[in-house]
Structure formats: structure tokens, C-alpha cells
Amino acid sequence: MTNRERAMNILHFRPADRMPAVHFGYWQELLDEWAAQGKIPADLAEGNFDGSAKEAELDRLIGWDFNWYRTYGSSNHLAPGFETKVIETLPDGTRRVQNADGIIERIKPGITSIPSEDDYLLKDREAFEKLYKPRMQYMPGRVDLEFYSRFNEIRPYDVPVGLHLGSVMGNIRNITTVTGMSYLLYSEDEELFADIVDTYAEMQYKCAEAILQTGAKFDFAHYWEDICFKNGPLMSPAVFDELCAKHYKKRNDLCRRYGIDVISLDCDGVIGKLLPTWVENGVNTMFPIEVGVWGDQFEPARMKFGKEVLGVGGMDKTALREDRAAVDREIERMRRLASLGGFIPCPDHRLMPGTKFELVQYYAEKIKEIRP
Amino acid sequence: MSILEEISENLQKGRAKVVKELVQNAVDSGVDPETVLKEGLLPGMSVIGERFKNNEVYVPEVLVAARAMNMGAQVLKPYLERAGIKAAGKICLGTVQGDLHDIGKNLVKMMMEGKGLEVVDLGTDVSPDTFIRTAIDQNCQIIACSALLTTTMGVMEEVVNKAVEAGIRDRVKIMIGGAPVDEAFCRKIGADCYTPDAASAAEAAAGFCASMGA
Numbered sequence: 001m002t003n004r005e006r007a008m009n010i011l012h013f014r015p016a017d018r019m020p021a022v023h024f025g026y027w028q029e030l031l032d033e034w035a036a037q038g039k040i041p042a043d044l045a046e047g048n049f050d051g052s053a054k055e056a057e058l059d060r061l062i063g064w065d066f067n068w069y070r071t072y073g074s075s076n077h078l079a080p081g082f083e084t085k086v087i088e089t090l091p092d093g094t095r096r097v098q099n100a101d102g103i104i105e106r107i108k109p110g111i112t113s114i115p116s117e118d119d120y121l122l123k124d125r126e127a128f129e130k131l132y133k134p135r136m137q138y139m140p141g142r143v144d145l146e147f148y149s150r151f152n153e154i155r156p157y158d159v160p161v162g163l164h165l166g167s168v169m170g171n172i173r174n175i176t177t178v179t180g181m182s183y184l185l186y187s188e189d190e191e192l193f194a195d196i197v198d199t200y201a202e203m204q205y206k207c208a209e210a211i212l213q214t215g216a217k218f219d220f221a222h223y224w225e226d227i228c229f230k231n232g233p234l235m236s237p238a239v240f241d242e243l244c245a246k247h248y249k250k251r252n253d254l255c256r257r258y259g260i261d262v263i264s265l266d267c268d269g270v271i272g273k274l275l276p277t278w279v280e281n282g283v284n285t286m287f288p289i290e291v292g293v294w295g296d297q298f299e300p301a302r303m304k305f306g307k308e309v310l311g312v313g314g315m316d317k318t319a320l321r322e323d324r325a326a327v328d329r330e331i332e333r334m335r336r337l338a339s340l341g342g343f344i345p346c347p348d349h350r351l352m353p354g355t356k357f358e359l360v361q362y363y364a365e366k367i368k369e370i371r372p
Numbered sequence: 373m374s375i376l377e378e379i380s381e382n383l384q385k386g387r388a389k390v391v392k393e394l395v396q397n398a399v400d401s402g403v404d405p406e407t408v409l410k411e412g413l414l415p416g417m418s419v420i421g422e423r424f425k426n427n428e429v430y431v432p433e434v435l436v437a438a439r440a441m442n443m444g445a446q447v448l449k450p451y452l453e454r455a456g457i458k459a460a461g462k463i464c465l466g467t468v469q470g471d472l473h474d475i476g477k478n479l480v481k482m483m484m485e486g487k488g489l490e491v492v493d494l495g496t497d498v499s500p501d502t503f504i505r506t507a508i509d510q511n512c513q514i515i516a517c518s519a520l521l522t523t524t525m526g527v528m529e530e531v532v533n534k535a536v537e538a539g540i541r542d543r544v545k546i547m548i549g550g551a552p553v554d555e556a557f558c559r560k561i562g563a564d565c566y567t568p569d570a571a572s573a574a575e576a577a578a579g580f581c582a583s584m585g586a
């Protein structure tokens with residue numbers, strides 16, 4: 001049995017010979033840490049991203065079967081992007097830089113990680129109509145049709161491969177910031193925010209359609225949202241439903257017409273309150289179900305929605321920073337969850353600094369002993 | 373409905389312009405500015421805080437309500453200063469070194485201001501030394517630290533240790549919060565208080581300030 005068959009069988013409640021060892025990648029800091037500790041060759045810490053050849057090499061070293069995030073999609077950002085330019089330099093050396101999304105970021109000297117958001121351009125109807133709407137349209141360059149017409153010959157068949165559907169709200173949050181999104185939701189122009197969501201969603205629908213029309217075959221489809229935090233959703237579930245439900249339905253119906261019936265969605269934080277919108281509109285696979293940091297859980301979703309809800313994730317990755325006993329406890333918990341069917345254990349987010357290499361190897365070995 | 377109730381209602385709906393106008397009208401028609409603050413703006417923000425804590429409203433509603441409160445408070449500021457009205461306590465607040473997430477911290481600030489407390493906002497990427505120096509220089513009763521990253525929450529422990537070193541630990545309360553932080557971590561590093569959300573953070577801060585006789 002290939003890992004693709006294993007995974008797809010489990011997600012369809014069919015028998016599989018064993019559980020595949022599935023992961024969700026790493027923080028760059030962890031790869032650097034492992035390289036410095038001599039656990040992995042230094043070159044494996046560079047250019048190691050989801051679906052890359054280096055990742056495959058590291059998978060072999062650890063004993064992973066695959067990363068769930070092996071997806072292919074379209075170019076769905078603003079096109080063309082805004083010109084990146086320095087707007088001002090402050091006395092302490094901090095630069096205020098406008099990025100491709102029209103967000104003004106503060107880049108402090110000496111801080112390497114991604115910059116903090118300071119301001120944003122998408123504030124009113126005029127900015128939307130003039131600056132953003134034209135950049136949110138479907139155009140041929142967004143989908144590499146030539147690549148997708150050859151896709152079935154070049155895609156791997158031993159691991160599941162997904163069609164990335166983009167997002168409905170996540171990218172909007174990215175181009176408006178959480179604060180900007182909040183103000184836009186309560187703009188005096190009551191239609192504005194919905195118009196933004198609709199425009200962006202329509203473009204992403206067309207991208208997905210163009211890809212599927214080439215005949216390219218996928219095992220699952222996938223969204224990225226990140227629209228929740230430790231206490232629940234970043235916006236009211238009712239508002240989220242009103243704005244987003246129809247777009248999920250339209251994109252998911254399209255996928256089903258092309259035979260894709262596993263549709264997963266990546267959302268951090270505590271997601272329970274948004275589940276009804278997702279499940280009722282065709283998203284059926286929750287990922288990565290963050291247990292460790294926020295105590296989110298898979299069982300309540302299964303209890304509420306029955307076998308309509310599948311899961312990939314739910315393993316408390318913080319155990320991989322502790323010891324074998326902690327990992328063993330997680331393995332036992334995963335064994336119980338796996339027995340529900342339609343569930344594949346996976347660390348509940350990217351592995352972070354402090355994660356012990358040997359424990360990850362140990363986990364990958366043990367998880368394969370589970371008989372679904 | 374009285375004008376104070378109207379202010380509170382409109383604040384809760386996030387109608388910043390209306391709140392600003394109403395506050396100005398109230399003051400112009402002779403309502404004591406302190407009363408406008410304490411019986412109009414602050415109760416409105418309290419309701420929002422409570423509803424946020426109970427998951428009846430969400431981040432956007434809090435942000436627009438807070439924007440409305442700020443607009444109203446700006447109108448009142450010169451009157452309150454002239455009358456010598458002091459805040460109910462002073463807190464220095466920031467996101468710890470290496471961490472740039474500030475939405476949660478900003479909500480904590482808004483809620484604290486909504487309790488009539490003065491907040492010295494140190495922004496993001498704040499070093500332990502800056503927290504301590506500010507607390508000393510500005511006579512703050514509370515240091516409040518926010519961290520969203522597992523990799524930066526350790527800085528909070530340094531803040532606690534530096535407060536001990538600086539000899540201010542007995543007169544400054546240390547509050548911590550943010551996504552990966554919990555009660556157990558708070559106890560482990562010897563901080564005084566953790567709360568899971570901004571509204572409870574403001575309540576706890578108001579409680580500390582009252583008990584410390586600020």
C-alpha cells in the first residue's frame with residue numbers, strides 16, 4: 001500500500017495496513033538548531049520548505065512518510081503587487097516600508113523575523129475601487145496552464161497531493177490587517193467589506209476552475225485561513241457565515257464535480273465556532289487542530305457532525321520537546337482518536353525550536369505501529 | 373434616554389463620530405466632564421468588555437468600540453486635565469522583546485483605559501530593562517507583558533527577575549498574557565497575575581490599583 005492509498009483509505013473509512021507518519025513542516029529556527037546540533041546536514045536547513053526535495057530528504061532521515069501540505073495552486077495575491085518602497089526612516093533607524101499588499105510595515109534594525117504592521121491602504125471604497133479591485137481580477141498569468149496540463153505525468157503518486165484553493169477570509173485579513181479588517185467591517189459603506197470578499201473569492205474560484213479544467217488530478221483540496229486565536233474566531237461567527245458560506249460552497253461544489261471529496265482547511269487557534277460554516281458548506285477535513293497551545297480538540301467536532309468531519313492533526317507537538325514518556329502518552333491518545341476512523345494524526349502545527357530530533361524520529365516510528 | 377446612556381449605547385455600536393459629537397454636546401450643555409467619562413464612556417466600554425469575555429462580541433466590535441471611546445476621551449482630555457482629575461492607576465504595558473504581535477496588547481490597553489486607568493504603551497519588542505526603567509521613572513503600579521510566541525514568553529521571566537534585582541518587586545505587580553501563556557506558566561515564573569482575555573486583564577488591573585491605594 002502506498003502512503004497515498006493509506007491516507008485516502010483512512011479518510012474514507014476504508015481499511016489501511018498502518019497509519020502513515022504525517023507532519024506539517026518546521027519553523028526555520030528549528031532546522032537551524034538541528035543543523036547546529038549536528039543532527040542534520042547543514043544544507044538540509046536551507047531551502048527546506050513544504051514539498052521540496054530537501055524536505056523529502058529530511059523526511060527519510062526522520063522516518064516521516066509525508067507532509068500534508070503538499071499542495072499546488074495559483075498565484076492569488078494582488079496582481080500586480082504594489083511597489084515596495086520606503087516611506088520614511090525614523091530617528092532610531094526603523095524604516096516604514098510599503099509592501100506588495102499595500103501594508104505599511106515597520107522594519108526595526110536588528111530584527112530578522114517578519115515585520116510589524118503599521119498602516120494599510122485599503123481603508124475605503126475609493127481605495128478598493130481604484131487600487132485593489134483591478135489587482136484582484138482573474139487573469140491568465142495566475143494559473144500556469146502549461147504546468148497543469150502536464151501535471152498528471154509529473155505529480156507523485158505515492159503521497160497525497162492537494163489543490164490549494166487559497167482562502168476566503170485569510171488573505172483579506174493579510175491585506176487589511178486585523179485592525180483594518182475590523183474597521184472595514186464597520187465601515188459606513190455597509191456593502192464595502194462584502195464587495196471585497198466577493199471580488200477576491202470570485203478570482204480564486206476562477207483560478208481553481210482553470211486548474212481543474214486542465215484535467216489535473218488531485219487527492220484533496222485545501223484552504224488556508226488562520227482566522228482564529230486562543231479564545232475563538234477573530235470575527236463574529238454569524239458575520240463570517242454571512243460573508244463566506246456561499247464562497248466555500250461554490251468552490252467546494254466545483255471540487256466535488258471534479259471528484260475531489262476530501263477538502264481540508266488550515267486554521268490555527270480555537271476553531272469550533274466556525275466549524276458549522278465550514279462543514280455545512282463542504283469543508284470536511286480539519287487541519288492542524290491545535291491541541292498543545294490552546295487545547296482545541298477533534299472529538300467534539302466528530303461528536304457534533306459525525307463522520308462528515310475528518311481530521312488531520314491533533315497531536316500535541318509540545319510533547320516532542322519533552323521526553324519519550326510524553327510522546328508515548330500522545331501516541332496512546334492518537335491510537336484512540338485513530339480508532340474513530342477518518343482521522344490521521346499529525347503534529348498540531350509546524351515543529352518549533354526546542355523540539356528534540358530523536359523524539360521526532362521516535363514518534364514517526366511509533367505512529368506507524370497504529371493499525372487504523 | 374439620557375445623553376450619558378446615549379453615549380454608552382453609541383460607543384458599544386462603535387459609532388465614533390456620533391460619540392464624539394455627543395460628548396461635546398454633553399460638556400457644552402454643562403454636564404461635568406468627569407461624569408461624562410465615568411457614566412458615559414467607561415460603562416459603555418465595560419459592557420463591551422464583558423460581552424467580549426463571554427464571546428458575544430468579537431475582536432472587530434471591541435476595536436471599533438475602543439476607537440469610539442478614544443474619540444470621546446480626546447474631547448474630554450483638556451477638561452479633565454484642567455480639573456486635575458487623575459487616573460485610577462498607572463500601568464506600563466508592552467509586547468516583550470523579539471515579539472511584534474500587538475493586537476492583543478492593544479485590546480488590553482483599550483480595556484484598561486476603559487476602566488479609567490492610565491496606560492504607558494511601550495509598544496512591541498520591549499526589553500526587560502525598558503519595562504523596569506519605565507515602571508520606576510513613571511511610578512507605575514503594574515507592569516503588564518504580552519507575548520504571542522512560545523519563543524518569546526521566556527522574556528517575561530526575565531522581567532520578573534529584573535524587577536527583583538531592581539528592588540521594586542514588592543511595589544509593582546506583574547501581569548502577563550498572550551496566546552501561549554497560561555496560569556501554570558504565570559506561577560512558574562513568579563508573576564502575579566495571568567488572565568486569558570483583555571476584559572479580565574483590565575478588571576484585575578483595576579483591582580490591584582485599588583488595593584495598592586493608587
Ligand code: B12
Nearest residue numbers: 268269471472473474475476518521522549550569570573
Ligand atoms: C495576526 C497574527 C500575526 C500578525 C501580527 C499583527 C499584529 N499587529 O499583531 C503578523 C502577520 C505580523 C504575525 C507575525 C508572526 N507570527 Co503570528 N499570528 C497572528 C495570529 C493569526 C493572530 C494573533 C492575534 O492578533 N490574535 C488576536 C488577539 C486579540 O489575541 P491575543 O493576542 O491572544 O490577545 C488576547 C489574550 O491573549 C489576552 N492578552 C494578550 N496580551 C495580554 C497581556 C496581558 C498582561 C494579559 C493579562 C492578557 C493579554 O487578551 C487578548 C484579548 O482578549 C496568531 C494565531 C493565533 N492562534 O493566535 C498567529 C501566531 C501568534 N503567530 C505565530 C507566528 C509563528 C508568527 C511569526 C513568527 C511568523 C513568521 N514566520 O515570521 C511572526 C512573528 C513576528 C514577531 N517576531 O513577532 C504563531 C506563534 C506560534 C507559537 N507557538 O509561538 C501563531 C500562534 C500562529 C501559529 N499557530 O503558528 N502574526
